[in-house]
Amino acid sequence: MLLPQVILEGVMVGGIYALAATGLTLVLGVMRVLNLAHGHFMMIAMYLTYFLYVFFGLDPFLSIPISMLFLFAVGMALQRTIVRPVIDAPVVNQMILMIGLLIFLENMAAFLWTHNYRALKGYEGVVLSFFGFRLVSTRLAAFAMAVIITVLLYILVMRTKWGRAVRACSTDPDAAMLMGINVPRIRLQAFGLGVALAGAAGSLITTTYYIFPSVGMHYIIVALVIVVLGGMGNIFGALAGGIILGLVEALTSFYVSSQLKLIGVFIVFILLLLFRPEGLFARKRG
Amino acid sequence: MSEGQPSRRTALKIAVTAIVCGVIAGVGGWFIGSAAAPPPRTETKTVTKTVAPKTYTTTVTPPPVTITKTKTVTVTATPAVKEVKIGTVWPLTGPIAASGEKHLKGVELRVKEVNEAGGIKSLGGAKIKLVVADNQGDPKISASETERLITTEGIVGFIGCYTSGTTLPATEVTERYKIPAVVSAGSPKVTGRGFKYVFRAHAEVFKTAKVTFEFLKKVMGVKTAAIVMDSGAYGSISAKVCSALAPDYGIDIVFKELFPTGTTDMKPLLLKVKEAAPEAILAVAYIADALLMVRQMREVDLNVKALIAPGGAGFNDLTFIKEGGKLAEYVLIGIYWSPDAGWPHNAEFVKHYTEVYGEPPDPLVEEAYEAAYVLFDAIERAGSTDPEKIREALVATETIWTAGPIKFSKPGEGFLLHPMLKKLGIKEQIGENIYDNTVIVQVQDGKFVTVWPETVTWKGKTIKVAAAKPRVPMPTWKERGL
Numbered sequence: 001m002l003l004p005q006v007i008l009e010g011v012m013v014g015g016i017y018a019l020a021a022t023g024l025t026l027v028l029g030v031m032r033v034l035n036l037a038h039g040h041f042m043m044i045a046m047y048l049t050y051f052l053y054v055f056f057g058l059d060p061f062l063s064i065p066i067s068m069l070f071l072f073a074v075g076m077a078l079q080r081t082i083v084r085p086v087i088d089a090p091v092v093n094q095m096i097l098m099i100g101l102l103i104f105l106e107n108m109a110a111f112l113w114t115h116n117y118r119a120l121k122g123y124e125g126v127v128l129s130f131f132g133f134r135l136v137s138t139r140l141a142a143f144a145m146a147v148i149i150t151v152l153l154y155i156l157v158m159r160t161k162w163g164r165a166v167r168a169c170s171t172d173p174d175a176a177m178l179m180g181i182n183v184p185r186i187r188l189q190a191f192g193l194g195v196a197l198a199g200a201a202g203s204l205i206t207t208t209y210y211i212f213p214s215v216g217m218h219y220i221i222v223a224l225v226i227v228v229l230g231g232m233g234n235i236f237g238a239l240a241g242g243i244i245l246g247l248v249e250a251l252t253s254f255y256v257s258s259q260l261k262l263i264g265v266f267i268v269f270i271l272l273l274l275f276r277p278e279g280l281f282a283r284k285r286g
Numbered sequence: 287m288s289e290g291q292p293s294r295r296t297a298l299k300i301a302v303t304a305i306v307c308g309v310i311a312g313v314g315g316w317f318i319g320s321a322a323a324p325p326p327r328t329e330t331k332t333v334t335k336t337v338a339p340k341t342y343t344t345t346v347t348p349p350p351v352t353i354t355k356t357k358t359v360t361v362t363a364t365p366a367v368k369e370v371k372i373g374t375v376w377p378l379t380g381p382i383a384a385s386g387e388k389h390l391k392g393v394e395l396r397v398k399e400v401n402e403a404g405g406i407k408s409l410g411g412a413k414i415k416l417v418v419a420d421n422q423g424d425p426k427i428s429a430s431e432t433e434r435l436i437t438t439e440g441i442v443g444f445i446g447c448y449t450s451g452t453t454l455p456a457t458e459v460t461e462r463y464k465i466p467a468v469v470s471a472g473s474p475k476v477t478g479r480g481f482k483y484v485f486r487a488h489a490e491v492f493k494t495a496k497v498t499f500e501f502l503k504k505v506m507g508v509k510t511a512a513i514v515m516d517s518g519a520y521g522s523i524s525a526k527v528c529s530a531l532a533p534d535y536g537i538d539i540v541f542k543e544l545f546p547t548g549t550t551d552m553k554p555l556l557l558k559v560k561e562a563a564p565e566a567i568l569a570v571a572y573i574a575d576a577l578l579m580v581r582q583m584r585e586v587d588l589n590v591k592a593l594i595a596p597g598g599a600g601f602n603d604l605t606f607i608k609e610g611g612k613l614a615e616y617v618l619i620g621i622y623w624s625p626d627a628g629w630p631h632n633a634e635f636v637k638h639y640t641e642v643y644g645e646p647p648d649p650l651v652e653e654a655y656e657a658a659y660v661l662f663d664a665i666e667r668a669g670s671t672d673p674e675k676i677r678e679a680l681v682a683t684e685t686i687w688t689a690g691p692i693k694f695s696k697p698g699e700g701f702l703l704h705p706m707l708k709k710l711g712i713k714e715q716i717g718e719n720i721y722d723n724t725v726i727v728q729v730q731d732g733k734f735v736t737v738w739p740e741t742v743t744w745k746g747k748t749i750k751v752a753a754a755k756p757r758v759p760m761p762t763w764k765e766r767g768l
Contacts, residue, residue, distance in 0.1 A: 257544070258549065
């Protein structure tokens, strides 16, 4: 009887992981910049959500648009100032920049808001039980929200003109430019959107987890695995990858030991790199 | 979209390398972290210290304490001692600096109290002069700084060092120079090496586990328990000690699992605990995990008679109450000191510390404050700055202070905190406080309240320790309306 419950929990966690990964996969797919600070942008959004909740009593779900807008602006500003110069630079330079950024963000948060752990007190959610399952309302809502946002993003990228331009920039920036696409602008917007998605993920996580300066680190590692699992730049792959990862974590800690749950995740990761390095959901190359 | 661009490939490769390196480093770090404390250094330095005149920066008025080639450091013949030099070594920089700072404040408070009350009276009101050194949390620096304090500063007593990794090498040095050391450190090895100049007053992991079990047995009649603990150094030792002690109290450990610090989801683990259906959960978790544990216990509707944390860790952090709110209620903690425990001088200590530093003391402050008290009390009774006389006075200590009574085990008594220590090669513990000095604290109405032992009889006097009655057993989540 416990197994279905464990699976359910794994899927719920996976939804949040997926949302964390979609923004990362978008930035990586379109700009070929590995945004290692992605988890730390989530952390910024978590603090924003926390303060909106504490000072204005704003429901964390309602603060999703606010944190998305805020981080969209932050993302664009950073792209303009520090990310753009390294777009064509070697990958190592990009990674050093991003690691620098994440160290800065983490220490800034520790300086401004201390290392103390915070939670949305009184926002624990209602425990729903049905058919012997127990599910917390906030977690279910967060999962649903994560799926909705991912689907919307998928539609945006795959079904709109802007999305086509984004994909064009991703496949061949030079050809895209020749077709009259404003490549730098698309890149700017895509980076902003990727960071905004980190904002959405951050706001959602506050409903189930605690807020502290280094909270982003766990999520970035998981998100990187998911991005590779789902195929880089593949939004639907990120959703599926997230859920798979959530399940692997839950099942490893249930059947083996919670001490080893990340090992389960990385075994999957290594197997994947050995046998399907292009990702589980990558389409066949033409 | 899935066109394999070379730069993307490279990015992936580097990312993978970075992750793999991270994992290796993490696993490696875990192994190093869980490995035993470094073996004591067998350094045989010949102590032919030529008197270095340049080191006397402060104006010492009595005939400058000339460090001769022998071990006796102070000149006992000098009639008027104006100050007593005490060395204290803590991690004051580095990752655990915040905790080291707290210990230092505890020692400084006691020095201030003694000096303001007229110094060491048996030495004609000699003032205590604290010589502070920083070991940066590093065992090697800890030993060398201790040696420096003894050989160039001429300290006659030592207090330190918080971590066992730094206290073990520092006390190797104090033992070699025959300088009495009152320590605050957790490892059973600290007092288990046959050393005659090392003393520890505060309770460590065995005592907290022991009192925790006594409470579960005597007050609650618990028969089964689950161990759910952090996989770091403290949690894993605590898990071992609790598993070893449980049978002594007729408690059956029905489930045991460790989890990594900073876990984001504990539900699969808690569901397993639920299946094992223990009467009590023994938990060690740092603050984020402690909060997550109570939160998710509610979510999976895991009900036990007691959730008890031997040693406290995150559960006795004020953040736990502040952020945990109603979820934190009823949680029990077995800890060596609590601000509202009714021990003599405890209320004054809390009040004085709060006045001086503007914040309430925590157990880290108290263990250092207590160590300083023990050492200065011995100096007062010895009426001498001869380390040998101070040691004799320490051996004769029989007192009671802010965390309970203190009396040290003597060489040859065969005192052991637990027989399982024999497996670690510890034959007896010398200079270990023979009293358990652990209290049970509970979160009641958003406050940490001492609930057990109710009273303790010491030298015919009955001391009321607990501030309130324990609220046990813990009601179910449903009964709590959460």
